[in-house]
Amino acid sequence: MxxxxxxxxxxxxxxxxxxxxxxxxxxxxxxxxxxxxxxxxxxxxxxxxxxxxxxxxxxxxxxxxxxxxQRPWIVMTSTRDSMFAYDSGLGTWHDVPIPFNAYSLHVVAAAGGLLCFSNAWFHWPIMFVCNPMTQKWRQLPRMNTWMISTVGMAYDDATATFTVLVCGRLEDHIMITEVYDSKSDVWTLSGTPFSARKYGGDISLWCDGIFYCLTYPFSTLCLLSYDLSQGTWCEVPIRMPSPIMSPALVESRGTLLLVGGLEEQELFGIQIWKLDTVKQEWQELERMPLQLCKEFEAKMVPSKPLSCFGTGDSIFLSIPTNDYMPALMYDLQRRTWNWWPVSDFPATLPALNIGQSSGISFEPRLNAHV
Structure with missing residues (x-):
């Protein structure tokens, strides 16, 4: 033919x-x-x-x-004009432009598709909130807080408004709580937080109408909550798993999760608990398989603890380093563990991120209003 x-x-x-x-x-x-x-x-x-x-x-x-x-994106690094994020849905890395000069700033909180940038942990911090998908942003008014200890953020889909919670110190070291409302564009002084001994953690999570954070140091670990409607802090009367290494809170579709490392009979393990609000107790949800624990432990750096973050149905456990940052991803629905890809990871991480938050997850959205 x-x-x-x-x-x-x-x-x-x-x-x-x-x-x-x-x-x-x-x-x-x-x-x-x-x-x-x-x-x-x-x-x-x-x-x-x-x-x-x-x-x-x-x-x-x-x-x-x-x-x-939309599967979550993980913001790992930021520079003056862009940030590097991992798309867990496509399994690829994105270099996302920042629509303002982010020199000395990094992402400190996320909610509803919005990211909060700040030079938190410096004196007289400033804040910006941005939707990286639409490139819309605003600079928040100056707050009274002299030094930030904890930042939290919540987004209300019904009103298309967002709230930022900041707890820290005044210049005379008195503890202070401030809440920003995007609708009024003002900061409001709120409930008095606990003493410095009972207060810590650099990220507060919004879950079912309440902000939650862990105490610091972790040797006296307990769970604190802030009721936004009442403007009050309280210690949640719940027994914490002990001992626990590098504990972290994760919110998953209205459920509060606790993730941390354990050492039992000289064996290293990582465990996930969920908060039972009725019984007021932590219930074991998942344990990392033994072989994965051995691989994870072998990659850990003694001076840099593991870092945990997540949103939706995904939990990420990373090992901060000065170059490639290995991380395990856990899918809560499929109950599967996977390492994220090595390819396309940035050659070096900006010095700004080293020793601070090594990842914040968010679900990017086009309809999140700044």
Whole structure:
């Protein structure tokens, strides 16, 4: 048989025929956009005003969440004008631009698709809140806090507003709590926190209407809560697992989780507990398999404890280093463990991140308003 007779005719060009694509049915266009990766969808907003408005509508974003739920991104490093984040859904790394000069700033909190940047842990800190997908941002007014100890953030989908909780010290070292409301654009002095001995942790988690944080030092570990509606702190009357190494709190779809290392009979292990709010006790949820524990322990650096963070159905345990940062990912739904990829990781980490928060997870969204 003549080979030329069965081969398809050569393509006339790679340019799409506008007469055809301009007539694409709306239903088909929507179906395509629902499955487009978020980073590509951000670029598609520039095609025309119609697309820009369409992908920001609540009906589209709600439907996209149902058919193509967004897996969390992990912000690992930040520089003056960009941040490096891991997309756990696609298994790739993204270099995301920051729409303001972030010199000496790093991400300290996340909620509802928004990131809070600050030079926290410096005197007279400043704060910015940004949606990295839309590149919209605002600088928060100056607060009274002289030195920050803990930052927390919450996003209200119903009102499209966000709240930032800051606890720290005044210049005379008196403990202070301040709450920022994006609707009024002001900081409000709130409940008096505990003494410095009972207060610590650099991130507070928002879970079911309450901010939670752990005490520091961990030798006197207990769970503290801040009721935003009442403006009051209290110590949660619950017995903490002991002893526990590098404890960390994680919020997963309205449930508070505790993650930490354990040493039992000279064996290293990592365990996950969930908070039973009815019985007021921590219940064991998962233990890392023994072989993975051995691999994880072999990579650990004695002077740098493991770091844990997560959102949605994902928990990440990383080992801070000066170069590649190995991390294990645990899927709460599938109950699976996996190392994240080595390829495309930044050659070196900015000095700003070393010794501080080594990862913050968030679920990027186009419809999160700043």
């Amino acid at each position: 003549d080979r030329a007779a069965v081969e398809p005719p050569p393509r006339k060009g790679s340019v799409l025929d506008a007469k055809i694509w301009n007539k694409l049915p709306e239903e088909l266009l929507e179906r395509v956009l629902l499955y487009v990766p978020l980073k590509s969808l951000v670029r598609f907003r520039c095609v025309c005003k119609k697309w820009n408005i369409y992908v920001l509508e609540d009906t589209f974003t709600d439907l996209r969440e149902q058919v193509s739920p």
